[in-house]
Amino acid sequence: MEWRPDKQLDIPIYQQIANYIQKRIAYGEYPPGTILPSERKLAKELEVNRATIVTAYDVLYSNGMIERIKGSGTRVHSDVWGLTRSRVPNWDLYVERGSFLPNLPLFQQIRDEVLEKNLINFASGELASDLMPTKMFKEILSKNDFQQSLGYDHPQGNLELRNSLVAHLKTHKHIDCSSQSILITSGAQQALYLVAQCLLEKGDAIAYEDPSYAHSLPIFRTMGLKTFKLPVNEDGMNPEDIIKLHQKHNIKMLFLNPIFQNPTGTILPIEKRKRVLEITNELGIPVVEDDPYSLISFSEEIDTSSLKSIDETGSVLYISSFSKIAASGLRIGWIIGPDKIIQRLADAKQQIDFGHSIFPQWLASEYIQSHYFDQNLKSLKALLTEKRNILISSLKEELTSELSFHVPEGGIHIWCSLHGDVNEFHLLEESLRNGVAFVPGSLFGSEKGYIRLTFGRVDSHLISEGVQRLKRAFVKLKK
CATH class of the missing domain: 3.40.640.10 (Type I PLP-dependent aspartate aminotransferase-like (Major domain))
Known part of the structure; x- marks a missing residue:
């Protein structure tokens, strides 16, 4: 086999192999009933481990492209074109084929971690529920038709x-x-x-x-x-x-x-x-x-x-x-x-x-x-100022040797420059283990060595604890 998977691509090796075999089947080069190489043989030819071939064959099997016959090995399904049976679409191919690109994987990971676990959230760029005018909305709904x-x-x-x-x-x-x-x-x-x-x-x-x-x-x-x-x-x-x-x-x-x-x-x-x-x-x-x-x-x-x-x-x-x-x-x-x-x-x-x-x-x-709008805006600014001040105070108390930052006069974000040779992705990984989330600066296009801490979403009483957890992550990385 002259073809080889490209290890530089973002597509997993097993998926490249499954895609390649599926194309050969679609082009008629592997007709129905064709015996495919054994897992060990194909792994040797493609210079990959056997587990990768097993996974690739599993993908093809789930899509109805191949069948496993005991004593005969793996072969192209005799009814691959669905003349007597239905076929399951290869949804992996469709996902990869779409022109609309997904969010960056790390953003997806941070989002999933925050949603699934009880983390102190310095990552999400939104307001906490206690900053939203929920009671005011209820009053509007009750008083207006x-x-x-x-x-x-x-x-x-x-x-x-x-x-x-x-x-x-x-x-x-x-x-x-x-x-x-x-x-x-x-x-x-x-x-x-x-x-x-x-x-x-x-x-x-x-x-x-x-x-x-x-x-x-x-x-x-x-x-x-x-x-x-x-x-x-x-x-x-x-x-x-x-x-x-x-x-x-x-x-x-x-x-x-x-x-x-x-x-x-x-x-x-x-x-x-x-x-x-x-x-x-x-x-x-x-x-x-x-x-x-x-x-x-x-x-x-x-x-x-x-x-x-x-x-x-x-x-x-x-x-x-x-x-x-x-x-x-x-x-x-x-x-x-x-x-x-x-x-x-x-x-x-x-x-x-x-x-x-x-x-x-x-x-x-x-x-x-x-009148609720101006009333809530005034309250919002006061509460966000309080959250910002708590975060700044905690950072100065716990992390002055680890990072420096610009004090914002508005908004909900603090931009931190990391001191020394700290990998912000390793820091994030360790921080997530400690139950606190932030966004690495590289995801915003900056040079390495920055993180964004957002104080709009995190509850005020958890800010200091969140900074202490972040400090523990710094300490762990230095060991």
Whole structure:
């Protein structure tokens, strides 16, 4: 056999072998009844261990491609084409064949560990249940009659919600827009997906911050986009880097999170925000601004003006949601942009899901029109400030020799630089054993040696214990 499995591929060796044999059967090179090599013989030919061949044959057997005849060995099924029996689809092949890429495996592992085990959670980028306005929602539901139609709504989202957002954005974020320029989405994630799918094409060059949440999104890799990074320091990214990247790569779009950036927690100074718009207007590059955190500033003195609020040419596509200021489970996000763009995105969203569910839209509209919104926002900022301070105090007390960090003035993340030659993946592995979870910085595109600790999801009384467990993981790695 001339073919050999490729040990450099991400596909398991046994699966490569099963796929190869299945293709030979499909091409008629192994007709029904063909005796296949014994497990030992094939293992020797392919230079793999026998257990690998056993597993490959198990896959083919479960798919109905082969049969095992006692005393005769393994052969291609006599009814492989299903003339007298049904065949089970090879779902492994279908999973691998799909064009939509999965999340990074480590993100999947962290998610599964957090869901399945009772971990202290510094990993999840959401609010804890005690920070969500659950009681306020109950009061809204008890005092207001739901009288909306339960049929399909407007492709751009419920008009009442969009009108409520117009007032909300004007009051709280100083953004002037109309209901016609807003599309309601299933959170900010869907908004990013629609923008990438509808406004870009394979081979286009985009730029985003480094590190950045955008780096972890499989959307860009699925589409075959060329991605380039804008390094972030404690003062945010350097707008002049946009010019250099555009000259080299003809950047088609920027993805920025300038206010309390995820994962670093930094804020781009207002002078730099203005310079970003000057440069992008000169070059004709649209900016996608992801702004989940600007309303949860811990200081009234910080200028949290979004790019969109100072955008005079309509070059900024603005994305935000209720996930970080109310409840992630509402799945209410929105995107603001030129009418033509919003109509294009709305058409695509309608093809995907026929529009957003009316009930959470109604509840969100009632919420932001009520006094509950400002009341909860004030409480939220106070509680998040408390959580941040507890985490900072615990880190200074327990881990000053192990890491350093930037103190964020808003948002829910603390970005930590590890001291010495510490492998953040080994640290995560040991931390999970100790019952605490975080996200390695490399998953956000940064260089090795960083971790992100999120204080929005973890209960306040568990923060100090979580840091102590993290400290034990550091100690274990040093042994």
